[in-house]
Amino acid sequence: MEKTKLSFDPFNLIITGVGGQGNVMASRVLGNMLSHKGFHITIGETFGASQRGGSVMSHVRVSSASSLSPQIARGQAHMIIALEPIEAIRVLMTYGNPEVNVLCNIRPIHPVGVISGELDYPSLEDAKAYVTELSKSAWFVNATDRAMEQMGNPIFGNIILLGALAGTNLLPLDRDDFKMIIQGDMTQDKVKINLDAYDMGMEMVKG
Amino acid sequence: MTRIADDHKGTSHLLMGNEAIARGALEAGVSVAAGYPGTPSSEIISTLAKVPKEHNLYVEWSTNEKVAMEVAAAASFAGLRSMCVLKQNGVNVAADFLLHLSGSGTRGGIIIVPCDDPGALSSINEGESRHFARLLEIPLLEPGNFQEAKDMTKWAFELSEEIRNLVMVRSVTRLSHASGNVIFGELPKEAPRAFFKHDGFILDPMEGIVVSVPVSYRHGQQHEKLKKSIEIFETSPFNIYTGPDNPELLIITASVCDLYTREAVHILGLQDRVGVLKLGTTWPLPPKLMEKVMGRTDKILIIEEVIPFLEENVKILASELAPKIGIKTFFGKRDGSLPMAGELNPDLIISVLVKIFSMRYESMPSSYAEKAETYALKAAPARDLTFCPGCPHRASFWSIHNVLKMDNQEGFVCGDIGCYSLATLPTGFMSLKTMHSMGSGTGVASGFGKLDQFGMEQPILSVCGDSTFFHSVMPALVNAVHHKSNITVVVLDNSGTAMTGFQPHPGLKVDARGNEAPNIDIQAVCEAIGAKVKTSDPFDFDGTQKALFDLLEDKEGVKVLILKQICALSPEKKEKKMFEMSVNIEECLGQSCGCNRLCTRIFRCPGLVWDKDNQTARIDEAICTGCGVCANICPSGAIKKEEVA
Amino acid sequence: MQISGSNELVEQILKNDLCVACGACVGLCPYFKVYRGKVAMTFPCDLTQGRCYAYCPKTEVDYDNLSQTFYGKPYQGSALGEYRRIAASRAGDKMISGPFQNGGTVSALMTLALKTGMIDAAVLTDSDGLIPVPRLITKEEEVVQCASAKYVASPTLSCVNKGVEEGYDRIGVVGTPCQMTAVAQMKCNLLDKADFKDPIAFTVGLFCTWALDFRTFVDFLSDRLDLSTICSMDIPPPPAEVLIVKTADKDIEIPLSDIRPLVLKGCSVCPDMTAEWADVSVGAYEGKPGWNTLIIRSEKGEVMVDEAVKEGFLIVDELPALNLAHLIQGADGKKRRARENIEKAAAGNDSERNKQPAVTENWKMSSFQ
Ligand SMILES: Cc1cc2nc3c(=O)[nH]c(=O)nc-3n(C[C@H](O)[C@H](O)[C@H](O)COP(=O)(O)OP(=O)(O)OC[C@H]3O[C@@H](n4cnc5c(N)ncnc54)[C@H](O)[C@@H]3O)c2cc1C
Ligand code: SF4
């Protein structure tokens, strides 16, 4: 297998979101796509609380050499994919740096503290401004709403973001690898809808 | 993704640590695997359960960890390779049997795989299984990465057969639940046959009876086995030293801490000054190897999570070896360099190294850090855990809370471990007032129930899950009935072991492998034990509250209320909404007297959000699962449900 | 007068055991609930002002305001409150008979009020065994089903809230003096709501010296008899000093001295024996079973009684002077005891004083001469 060069080695990517957003699946698919390219992948995850309203983070590390720590060190992220806007800010606080790139879904999921009225959720403009200010480049996409409109289910937001990540060209991602990997796991009609979501994501950052 | 039981020899696959362990067991030719679900261990059994039936494998979710260990032991006695998988708490449950098993010795290779949870990422304690290895006097192996997770598991079976005793392979959350690349080995071809020899010479370990007596004889034998393990460990390829010949600092570490350590050393550029001894065989320690490595330097830092297990064992050896290797300066937990509680990460290790080497290190520019912190404080409100949208537990605790409040006698609920542990938080209306080990809610309640003799008049409830009921509530229930303890046990039956990913249990008609299985009916069991039983659907508030009131009014003996409703995450429910929900904003009372946001302020299903601009509640259709429950709590009927065709 | 919210209600009244379970706060919102005669708050509410606090008869009650509203003058503190006429009465021939407590005056007036459409629903008190059951009824024939007195405190006013919720706007209410105080406050728009409309059209108050706590009373009785055999209960007027429990086969007399410990603590600070804020008030007729004492207070009450007499629903007679004198004596006695109990508590240490409801100050100011 021919290895493409990484912009950083290891390349540290964080996928963050809220339990139930398909974070774990996204990191697995991404990991497998890159593993298929011949890279060594390490993914660190927090589950357990994952479906239960808490913040969920996957650290995906891409290296040409070996397995790495499943937890990235502070300030060391190269790319952050946020399935929820305020989770981007939370992750930037620990793992961000002036050179980091952020790909951010703009659909909020209110924490219970906000629902109950004890805490405040920022306006989308503020959230975007903070993310932009804390990153080298930031892409904002409306993945959840598009997924609901076009796929009838918000869960495809994670695949849309994977497609968008491919669209940024920051990592050597291949649509064919994506297809192959989900084919191993899913029925034919599911593969189709996932490919649509992936393509839609690619378009969203290119446009 | 990867099919774990395909041969694929020599190819690399991205596997979760738990999958790697499962693969290792398959490569070792494991025949029997048993366990009880517990994060972070569960995927090992789940993965093996999915192995196609052509591979002659027996996999079960046992009723509890002790039974799982016993089931695995039987296979070993019959000459097969077997394993028992559990989380750290589970080792305690199995401990009684384990002590006898390590005394009697084993035959076919047998391993116990506890997955510990430093930092209690998904536990209510950060208990340690490592010290059990010392207590049981059995070898302890700790994989330090994904490849080792597979390779060491496979090797552990061989070691077990070599010493004819149980071997512990210990994993942790950050390995079990992390993924990395693993190169596959070969799968065995021949299928073993089970036969239990029991009529040979009585003391013959392979043909006699399998018992731990005569104790001093067998215990002596056990120590011979340990000595043999030490010899094997001296040359084990899983103990690796990397670094300069005479480092300024020697780090001794194991498990996933090795990956953190390497990361820290790399980030600080200390490769030429620091040596790292990564141990795979952490108990008993191989003294010759230790002598050689510790002899390289005067300063030693021991890096491990939670209790200073490795540190203490290293220090014992170091003092014994002192005449040969000299006196060392140690850093670790006992001198406060590393915390006694919580998990480690590269940053914590960086900070220790920075101190030892008097270096400066800035993980991010301080201006950036300040800005990021300010924004996070301003715009990233904390995310407390909650029951899932549509979770039956929210409904159950809603009724329990309301009934106890209305009953107005300061009644309380004793609980244990499961999703319903979240009822200590506002999401469960803070109903749980005690929370300990599996099944303990009912045992503790049984005790409270006898305090009437000392003037205690508060109503006493306990809750347990359906899987927990079989795991360890039954003995407590028997105890309460036999002792006429006036308590009400609420079984939150959501048809599966939800917390850990929906594993089947004896109450269901299916087993781990997906085969049809006779189910044991909880109601019938409770009735047979002698409790008065009622069943209700927690989504039916009126029926549930009426049933609970009736049971509470009955002051004699043990009452059981079974609240049956499938978990919102179950495959049956996940894909489909029962109701299309909406809020009629004309009818929504919002913050005014007469409601004051009951739904969002108190009930707090994440599917309902408070629309600040309009001052009304609103359904978040991306999150609502359409269970319909909130329609019943709205005092003005503003939350509408419409059945989905 | 300070109108606070539910937290203060819980602190001042519920936690101090001063609640008499009248039901005024129950059903206004999802937070106050009643079960087996006890009111509880199920979840905290953070509003600083609430109808619960405003209606409760045990928080500070502004008697001057009530008196101004209903009688156009400051509160006088006289034994029987303001009234137009006092008489003896009983149900007339047109009224169907029922298990009336005394003369059936209450049932007769409510039946007629429904019949004439003066009210569109009535809030009464039925029972299920020993437990009183509040009911919202709309049919005349349902009135007699609720006849007879339940000496256990009943959260009857919860049905007023239910009636309002269901859209009734001319509700008739029968209740004890504390309940009539709460109803008077419900009629006053104390929270100054722009869209306020008085939903209550007619009120009949019952004389009352105390009511029992359901839970302790049930425990007390179940130690002595089989609860399921109880048919009814009566407290004959003085000097009898007994509670008669009628069962299927016999009458059991329980000395009132045994019963007194089961009286609600909130009753000991209650200054009102004759339901001073009702349109009419009805009690027993000392020495004449089958008759009532009737106090007509408001114009509406007077019109209603006259109509009832005219329609043959009520027979009215003179009340002898001696009876009136005894009534005044009894009512004065209740006011005196209430004042003593309040002052006793107020004179106690600080923590005791804190346990007194805000009502204390107000009473000292204006209630008693
Ligand atoms: C708790 C209590 C204490 C009383 N104490 C005295 C007293 O000390 N001296 C005295 O002269 N009279 C007292 N009475 C009033 C008396 O018992 C009769 O209710 C009254 O004389 C009316 O008789 P009646 O035949 O017209 O009533 P009925 O026609 O039988 O009608 C009785 C009405 O009372 C209502 N009611 C019954 N129980 C309750 C309750 N717990 N709360 C609210 N409403 C209720 C019913 O809805 C019914 O409409 C008391 C009543 C109660 C409920
Ligand atoms: S219907 Fe209501 S309670 Fe059920 S998931 Fe939706 S918002 Fe939550």
Ligand code: SF4
């Ligand atoms: S005595 Fe007063 S407080 Fe008690 S029930 Fe009668 S009217 Fe209410």
